[in-house]
Amino acid sequence: MVASYAHPEVLVSADWVEQHLNDPSVRIVESDEDVLLYDMGHIPGAVKIDWQGDLQDQLIRDYIDAEKFAAICSRSGIANDTTVVFYGDKSNWWACYAFWAFKLFGHEDCRIMNGGRKLWLDQKRPTSTEVPHYRPTAYKAQGSYEEEIRVFRDEVLAHSKAGKPLLDVRSPKEFTGEKLHMEDYPQEGALRGGHIPGAKSVPWGLAVNDDGTFKSAKELYKLYEGEVGLKPTDDVIAYCRIGERSSLTWFVLTYLLGYPKVRNYDGSWSEWGNLVRAPIAKGA
């Protein structure tokens, strides 16, 4: 068991970001649950990319296509070789989700700012309400890591039947089926409650500290290997309700622990809980 992150360069500190505010090879991207937060003040020079309004297709339940993704990058001043640093509210849930979506389109250099928006504000670092304009780039979406990091329902079913590691990162009550949605969140239309058979309940929040930073490598290994029993060679699938919380778990397992095969099931419970004849387990 090693006591440091597997890919520490992917997690940058607020100090690092503050030192690179004017670095043309770096673009800071804010991605939040509450879409108004950016306009109330953001890291100077940061652009807003909204997981819902920008990255999701507005008609089909899917992500935008490579062409639209390239257009978003271009207008945000992101070139193919730009270091893109994501941060946001809610312990970086949505930042991780945007990071994951950028990987779907094969963007190479993505990072997360540890602690996210809250820590930046708590430390009284500079903010701005000015929306920056960058010279459009000639971004070209280059391939995709979709196959490596995203999984669809049929494969999830096979994975469940094969007894391979499946992590349910929702709250304990969503896992048992007592609740159909996150505590205090609006019901988002799942008809049945429970979890995918064989899934282990490992709420996403166990991986982060109260200040929004990620737990230490030692604590993460203790949790995922010591308590959950994962091994680095495992083929792991994580899911939640719409794939946002599980993209944080995906980030932790892939980059902080260095697991080579972790996929996010973004259909998650809002798909599974509505699928006709999909097997469901209830209770703890």
Added chain:
Amino acid sequence: MSALDALVSELSDADRQERIELLIDLARNLPPLPERLAAHKDATHRVEECQSPVYLFVELEGDRVALFADAPIEAPTVRGFVSLLVEGLSGATVEEVLQVRDDLIERLGLPEILGMLRVRGLTGVLRRVKAEVTRAAIARAATPPAANGQGAASSHP
């Protein structure tokens, strides 16, 4: 034109960015809870449809509704919407509140800036306001005017 109608027309006439700024202004300008209510931020007054801790208090002053609310500034969307309801519905009659159409959020043009997933929680806030106003009206109908003659009914303990 009612206060709420005025807000609806202001927001629906605004472009996307202006709408965002109006909502942020509303969020910033939500009046703090009166001290006598601030002590009652408990489960009874929490709007459970909302992901953020939103507290709502409805009182009747004569035949007029008085609305008080609290929501964290870190959740400006819901705080802005709650502030809009406080500004738009305080001083309205019970009937006027119950007649607010459920498509208010669409008429404000909020789905365009927030997306459909985010507006669902807001629908719950409007529903809750109506339910609390109904409850306060029923409570008043069932209780004889108070001895001090003010006749105010309240939904908080």
